[in-house]
Amino acid sequence: MKAxxxxxxxxxxxxxxxxxxxxxxxxxxxxxxxxLAIAGPLAPRWSGCGDARRLDDAAARLQADIGRQTxxxxxxxxxxxxxxxxxxxxxxxxxxxxxxxxxxxxxxxIDAQGRSGILRAFATLRQLVxxxxxxxxxxxxxxxDAPRFAWRGVMLDSARHFLTVETVKRQIDAxxxxxxxxLHLHLSDDEGFxxxxxxxxxxxxxxxxxxxxxxxxxxxxxxxRGIRVIPEFDVPGHSRAIVRAYPELGVEGKKGPLGTADVAxxxxxxxxxxxxxxxxxxxxxxxxxxxxxxxxxxxxxxxWDGDAGVRALMAREKLADSRxxxxxxxxxxxxxxxxxxxxxxxxxxxxxxxxxxxxxxVQAWQxxxxxxxxxxxxxxxxxxxxxxxxxxxxxxxxxxxxxxDTASAGFTPEFAAMLRKASPFLAGYVxxxxxxxxxxxxxxxxxxxxxxxxxxxWTPTTTDEMLDHVLWxxxxxxxxxxxxxxSVRDPADMYRRLGTVGALLTVDGLxxxxxxxxxxxxxxxxxxxPVMTLLSITGPVRNMAHDHxxxxxxxxxxxxxxxxxxxxxxxxxxxxxxxxxxxxxxxAGGDRSLAAALTGELMRWxxxxxRFVAASAGRPLxxxxxxxxxxxxxxxxxxxxxxxAIEAHRPLxxxxxxxxxAALDTLDAQEKASWRPIESFLLPQPPADLIVKIGPGVRALxxxxxxx
Numbered sequence: 157m158k159a160x161x162x163x164x165x166x167x168x169x170x171x172x173x174x175x176x177x178x179x180x181x182x183x184x185x186x187x188x189x190x191x192l193a194i195a196g197p198l199a200p201r202w203s204g205c206g207d208a209r210r211l212d213d214a215a216a217r218l219q220a221d222i223g224r225q226t227x228x229x230x231x232x233x234x235x236x237x238x239x240x241x242x243x244x245x246x247x248x249x250x251x252x253x254x255x256x257x258x259x260x261x262x263x264x265x266i267d268a269q270g271r272s273g274i275l276r277a278f279a280t281l282r283q284l285v286x287x288x289x290x291x292x293x294x295x296x297x298x299x300x301d302a303p304r305f306a307w308r309g310v311m312l313d314s315a316r317h318f319l320t321v322e323t324v325k326r327q328i329d330a331x332x333x334x335x336x337x338x339l340h341l342h343l344s345d346d347e348g349f350x351x352x353x354x355x356x357x358x359x360x361x362x363x364x365x366x367x368x369x370x371x372x373x374x375x376x377x378x379x380x381r382g383i384r385v386i387p388e389f390d391v392p393g394h395s396r397a398i399v400r401a402y403p404e405l406g407v408e409g410k411k412g413p414l415g416t417a418d419v420a421x422x423x424x425x426x427x428x429x430x431x432x433x434x435x436x437x438x439x440x441x442x443x444x445x446x447x448x449x450x451x452x453x454x455x456x457x458x459x460w461d462g463d464a465g466v467r468a469l470m471a472r473e474k475l476a477d478s479r480x481x482x483x484x485x486x487x488x489x490x491x492x493x494x495x496x497x498x499x500x501x502x503x504x505x506x507x508x509x510x511x512x513x514x515x516x517x518v519q520a521w522q523x524x525x526x527x528x529x530x531x532x533x534x535x536x537x538x539x540x541x542x543x544x545x546x547x548x549x550x551x552x553x554x555x556x557x558x559x560x561d562t563a564s565a566g567f568t569p570e571f572a573a574m575l576r577k578a579s580p581f582l583a584g585y586v587x588x589x590x591x592x593x594x595x596x597x598x599x600x601x602x603x604x605x606x607x608x609x610x611x612x613x614w615t616p617t618t619t620d621e622m623l624d625h626v627l628w629x630x631x632x633x634x635x636x637x638x639x640x641x642x643s644v645r646d647p648a649d650m651y652r653r654l655g656t657v658g659a660l661l662t663v664d665g666l667x668x669x670x671x672x673x674x675x676x677x678x679x680x681x682x683x684x685x686p687v688m689t690l691l692s693i694t695g696p697v698r699n700m701a702h703d704h705x706x707x708x709x710x711x712x713x714x715x716x717x718x719x720x721x722x723x724x725x726x727x728x729x730x731x732x733x734x735x736x737x738x739x740x741x742x743x744a745g746g747d748r749s750l751a752a753a754l755t756g757e758l759m760r761w762x763x764x765x766x767r768f769v770a771a772s773a774g775r776p777l778x779x780x781x782x783x784x785x786x787x788x789x790x791x792x793x794x795x796x797x798x799x800x801a802i803e804a805h806r807p808l809x810x811x812x813x814x815x816x817x818a819a820l821d822t823l824d825a826q827e828k829a830s831w832r833p834i835e836s837f838l839l840p841q842p843p844a845d846l847i848v849k850i851g852p853g854v855r856a857l858x859x860x861x862x863x864x
Contacts, residue, residue, distance in 0.1 A: 177656035178283050180639035188296030190261040196234030206245030218278045221664050222285050226292050237263030247271040249337045249384045254302030259294045275382040276335050305608030307538050308638035309338030315345035317615040318364035330661050332381035334635035340386045346396035355434045358401035371442045387443045390451025392421035392485050409459040418456035423485045424465035433492050440496045450489050453503035455482050483509035523566025523592040531602035541565035543611040548698045550729040551633040552647035559609040566592025609638045617703050619719050625668035629658030655731045675725045683771035689764045693733045694846040696723040701836035702845045722781050723845040733849030740853035744860035758792040765789035781844035795854040798861035808861035816858045823851040
C-alpha cells in the first residue's frame with residue numbers, strides 16, 4: 157500500500173518540469189535552472205546557528221525521510237553540500253522561522269532567521285524530493301518563506317481516550333513535516349487525569365497516564381522538532397476525575413436521570429487552592445513552556461448555587477451570582493500561575509467577565525465573534541472556532557475559515573432560531589454564544605493580538621488506533637491556513653496538493669493506512685478487499701451524529717459505544733471520491749481521454765456490491781452497510797450509462813436520468829443530514845452512519861449526458 161501511495165506522490169514531485177506539492181504554500185517560489193542529484197548523504201555546515209548537535213539530528217531525520225520517500229540507498233562517497241547560515245541562534249519554536257532555501261546543481265543553501273527556520277526549510281525540502289530515471293533529484297529553486305502566524309497548533313485530547321507516547325510522537329513527527337509548531341495536550345477531564353502527580357497520586361489510580369519521565373521525553377522530543385507543548389488541566393469544570401479521586405475538592409449537584417451529577421471544583425475550600433498551587437508547581441517543572449492552559453470552559457455553575465460554603469464566599473467577596481464566582485476562580489488561578497512564572501491560557505469563558513488581567517491568552521472556540529470580542533478587550537487570542545477536527549468535516553470546510561474573520565464560524569441567527577423552535581429541550585443549549593452575529597472587521601491592533609490558530613481533536617469517538625486517520629491529512633490543510641498568506645484560499649488547489657502531502661506523511665511514518673487496514677481486517681479477515689473498496693468512497697456522518705451515546709442520553713439512556721464499526725474506519729475526507737469528481741468534471745467538460753479510467757472505476761464500484769454482500773454475511777456491523785453498498789452500485793451504474801451515452805454521441809434516456817437524479821437527491825439529503833451541529837441529532841442518518849461520496853462525480857456525468 158505504501159508503494160502505491162509513494163507512486164502517487166511522485167507524480168507531482170520536485171523533479172524538473174513537475175509541479176511540487178508544497179504544503180503549506182511558501183511565500184514565493186522561483187524556479188531555477190537544472191537539478192541537484194542526491195546520490196549520497198547530506199553534508200551540513202552550520203554558520204551562526206549555535207550548538208550543532210540538535211541540528212545534526214534534524215539533518216539526519218531529513219536524510220532518513222528522503223530514504224523512505226525514494227527507497228534508494230546513499231553512496232557515502234557522494235556527499236551533498238548543505239550550507240546553513242543563521243541570523244540568530246535563538247531556538248524558540250515560534251521565533252526565527254523564516255528562511256530562504258536555494259537549490260542549485262552544486263548543492264543546497266539555507267539562510268534561516270533562527271534555528272527553527274532551519275526545521276521549516278527542511279520541511280519544504282522533504283516535499284521537493286523527486287525521483288527520476290537517474291535517481292533522486294531536486295529541481296533548482298529559490299524559496300522565500302515565513303509564517304503568517306506564530307501560533308500554529310493542534311490540540312489532542314488524551315483524557316477521553318488515552319493516547320500512547322508512541323502515538324503522540326507520530327503526530328509530532330507529522331507536525332514538524334508541515335510546519336505546525338504548537339502541541340496542546342488536553343490532559344484532564346471528567347473521564348480521566350493523565351499525568352502522574354506525586355503530591356496527589358490518587359488522580360491517576362486505575363487509569364492510563366503519562367509518567368513524569370514520559371512527559372519529559374515527549375516535551376524534549378517535540379522541542380527537537382521545533383514544537384512547543386502546552387499542557388491543559390481543565391478547571392473548575394470538566395473536573396469529575398479530580399473530584400472522584402479527592403472528593404473534598406469539589407461540589408456535586410444532584411444526580412440526573414442517567415445517574416451522573418454535575419461537578420465543579422469548590423472555590424470556597426482552601427484545599428482547592430492548595431491543590432491548584434501544588435499541581436501547577438509540579439507540572440511547571442515538567443512543561444517548561446511559559447504558557448499553561450487551565451481550561452475554564454463549560455462550568456456547571458449551578459452546583460455552586462446550593463452550596464453553603466460557596467454562598468458564604470459570595471457574600472464575603474461580594475459576588476453577585478455564579479458567573480461572578482466563576483470569574484473569581486479564573487482570577488485566583490491566574491495569580492497562582494503568575495507565582496510559578498506561567499502565563500494563563502483558557503477557553504473563551506475565562507474572559508467573559510471583567511477582571512482577568514489582559515496578559516492571559518484566550519482560546520476562541522464557539523464562534524468567530526469571540527475573536528472580535530476578546531481582542532477588543534485587549535486579550536491575545538488563539539482561534540479554534542471553525543477548526544474542530546473531531547466534527548469530521550472535510551478539509552475544505554475548515555480551510556475556508558480565516559483566523560481573523562469575525563463572523564464566519566458559528567450558527568447563523570436563523571439556524572439558531574430554527575433549532576430553538578424545533579425543540580424546547582434544545583432551546584436551553586442554543587444560546588447566543590453559539591451564534592455568529594455580524595461584526596465589523598478587526599482593526600490593525602486587533603489583528604496583532606491574533607496569535608494564530610489551533611485545530612482541536614476531542615476524542616470521545618476517536619481511539620488511539622484511529623487518531624492518525626482522523627487527524628491527517630486534514631491537519632496539513634490547516635497548517636497551510638495558519639502559515640500561508642490569507643490570499644491562499646483555493647480549495648481545488650489545496651486538494652491537488654493534499655493527496656500527495658498525505659501520502660508522504662504516511663510513507664514517512666504515520667500509521668493511518670496501516671491502522672485502517674487492521675480495523676477493516678477485524679471486520680472481515682477473509683474478505684477485506686470489498687470492505688476497503690466500499691470504505692474508500694464513503695465517509696462517517698458528521699457533527700457528532702456518530703456518537704450514539706448522545707442520542708441515547710437524549711432518550712434517557714446510557715450506553716457504551718464500541719468504536720469498531722465501518723464508519724470508524726472510513727476516511728473523514730475521501731480523496732478517492734474527490735479525485736473521481738475532478739476527473740468526471742474534466743470528462744464532462746470535453747476531455748474524452750478519461751473515459752476508460754472512469755469506466756473502469758465505476759465498474760469496480762458497481763461490481764463490488766456482490767462481493768461486499770458475500771463478505772458481510774453473518775457480520776452484523778457489515779450487514780448494516782449493505783444498503784450503502786447497494787446505493788454505490790446503483791450510482792455507479794448510472795454513471796456508466798452516462799459515459800456510454802456520451803461516447804455513443806446520443807442523449808441519455810430521460811427515464812434513466814430522472815431515476816439517477818432522484819438517487820442523487822437522496823444522497824444529497826443524506827449528506828446534509830449531518831452538515832450542521834445539533835441538527836445532526838434531530839435528522840435521520842444514512843445506514844451504518846456512512847455517507848457515499850461519489851455523488852458529485854456521478855452528477856457531473858449525468859448532467860453532461862442529459863444535456864446532449
